[in-house]
Amino acid sequence: MNPRVVAGETMTGQPVAKRVVFHIGGYDPITLHASVQRRFVREIARFQRTWSVKATVDGSHDTADQMQWNVTTIGPDWLVETDYRLVRWHDVIEVFGERGIGSRISVGILAFLDFVLAGTLWRYLQTNWRYALFFLYPFVTFGLLVAAAFLIGVAAYKITGSIPIAAGGGLFGLAAALAGPWRWLHLGDLFDDWIFSCEYIRFGNSEIEQRLDRLAAELVVAASNSAADEILVVGHSLGAVLAVDLLDRALKLDPELGRKKIPVTFLSVGSSILKIGLHPKAVRFRRTVERVANSRAIFWGDYQALTDVLNFYKCRPMAEMGLSTENEATVRVVKISRMLNDDMYQRIRFNFFRVHCQFVSGNDRRTSYDYFMLTCGPISAKSQTLAPDGAVSMIADDGGLIAGAPVSESELLGSPGAAA
Template structure:
């Protein structure tokens, strides 16, 4: 039995009327607050069709720390108001992207060597070989492209016998790589992703840390004073790492977070927690992770997908990091093929970045995992995570709530580390 579940607790309980959501995205620059809201509004349309509900998105408010808007969702017998807050860190991402190409390449190679020589690559291979391939992809691809440019110069020398012509041909090949594949294959962003990760592990990022400290104070205040029925902190990809950092800072400010008035749920989706947590030098992060996991008042659900190589499928994060598993995450395995129309899934199944983004996109079919149901639906995020089929058996065909007898504690399929 999950130690986080109270015996006799209902799966649905009282429907959520108000919810506060802090969402931290992955290493994905969002240059426009209007664009961020438009993307959200576009995807929530699919949610409305799939679950036979209505939704409105309005009230855009932009600050230095977050982009906020209001979401109102309604069914035949329920209404939910969600205060949605998208934590900003695109400015940090863009600062990395503004560095010279030479700097990004050299520091990126340094980051690659750091993860390899520290033994982190081996830990990736042992935990999830697909993620190890994702780690290798940008560096190996770049190396092969540069090697091709050099061979172009060697070929020119064999034909002409001229060193200047060969050198010029080689430099032209390198320039072509940087002008084309470097951008087309998003190698620059992937190099920056690993550069940031190494910096975060080794010395932290002062701008991110100051922002998370301010947001932690907001989270603590909201947990005591807001009218929300639940607070959901959701981290996607590398954003899950920052979500742990945010919750840890909030717990330092208020060790009773989630115990007094408003429950707090932490959802890591398509998580990169082990990307950072498996590095030997990530001691500060693992300490924070352990504090968050030990807080019984914070429920932690971890969603993973097999076909997504950018997350750690069927892993137990706490165990893999060598930390106590007494209060580890409730792990849920999701299948994108059951969430999307067949033609859409076939079209994107080899586009790994698009697959990774499905964790925060709308579904075409009702499924145990639905980002918008978790963040905007009438069933608490905790109850959806604990239920074997999420909200599927709790929402009728017309979008109304289905009343059902509360299950016993033994029927709750949410034991720590379970891959359902």
């Protein structure tokens, strides 16, 4: 037997050979099958270069609920087959985007007022002021565009003294703002994001709930009958909220989920769990989070980053929601600047959406967080999350498994300030 494999087993348990991944992305209206798979293939190519491994993506298969493909990753002494399932909800997102612009603006402003008057904005400020700025950004920016249109009208009146011309100038300025900056700055998508979030908190979404019910049944079957060594559920951004909902539904179908044949790991990355959980009316969601956290058989790792303003940095999700911290998430704080080459990081550092997407992109450097190593690598996602440097000390320069100290319970990084 290859001594490297023996060493890997000593450190991490039996290396993963088969894995099933359920990935739920954030509120991203660009989720057409071709573009999503192309992006996955492009980013896994970076993973191959960084970790000196090989990967192939094939067997694409679509259903109404998910896009599914197979990933085979190979190192000198290991091979992993990943059944990768991307949960679809672009159709729900598209419904919000198809509303008339007047409806999107008016309902978006009502959603904004809902979060402000309910005290959620104040909770954002107390928990993570950067996220509060992200919340304010689309609405303040839209307000500035309206103000600019009004000033155009005022200027037209001062020049011509004509009220009709002034009104026309103001309307022209508003139309120009909606035709240009509204689209360029993705304000429509951001308005829709908050509209969806408000409706999800107060009423739920029947289309998504039915889909999650079907996927929960698939998850239970996979955890009971598949040949996988690990079931991994990944929720990115607002997808982390839906991932919690998915796991809760699976637990209702099988309260022993994760205790039987196959371990289940949940990773929330760049998470928006507190975006929903801090709203006073999100009682149903907080109960859902608590049930999932209290299932000791499901390991929960939460990855956060300072430079990602779309996540909650240095926060303990359970504590911030006022829930019991007895079984809280293992929080890992990571640095996106360490994942990328310097020139690449400098290019994207002020593109907040691109920085946010680094949680699901390939890395240029080996570091404690690597999306593709977690989803397609030979070390379990739980072991990588518990290890202080992720898989870095477990993978040799040539991509093979290497020996190291066992991961112990004392190394569990529950402190939100623990930098990776």
